[in-house]
Amino acid sequence: MIKPRCLLHNMPMFLSADNHLKPCCFLNTTTEWNEFKKWAEGHNLNIEDDLNVNNHTMAEIINSPTWIKLLDGFKTGDVPRVCNAECGPGSYSSTNQSSKHSDYKSGN
Ligand code: SF4
Numbered sequence: 066m067i068k069p070r071c072l073l074h075n076m077p078m079f080l081s082a083d084n085h086l087k088p089c090c091f092l093n094t095t096t097e098w099n100e101f102k103k104w105a106e107g108h109n110l111n112i113e114d115d116l117n118v119n120n121h122t123m124a125e126i127i128n129s130p131t132w133i134k135l136l137d138g139f140k141t142g143d144v145p146r147v148c149n150a151e152c153g154p155g156s157y158s159s160t161n162q163s164s165k166h167s168d169y170k171s172g173n
Pocket of ligand 1 (some may be wrong): 068069070071072076078088089090091092128147148149151
């Protein structure tokens with residue numbers, strides 16, 4: 066089961082230099098962005114347009130088919146690889162990206 070930090074622990078969205086609002090910074094690096102694009106294309110989603118801040122407002126982006134499909138995937142497990150890698154079982158132990166100040170408790 067994925068424990069999405071973006072929903073559960075206020076992991077911020079990420080505005081990329083190529084004008085895309087991404088659900089988090091983990092999805093911004095080249096490999097992970099390309100995987101995210103392939104995942105979206107596999108669902109017939111137009112991620113390049115859906116997340117493009119030149120074409121849409123923030124409200125439109127977070128209600129876009131791509132964004133909604135990702136949120137649905139948190140329930141079904143149908144998500145890009147990086148979401149499993151960064152927010153899947155056993156993937157993190159800090160709720161605020163700093164173990165010193167984390168309020169994470171095992172079993173959360
Ligand atoms: S990797 Fe996926 S599940 Fe984790 S914070 Fe980013 S968008 Fe959310």
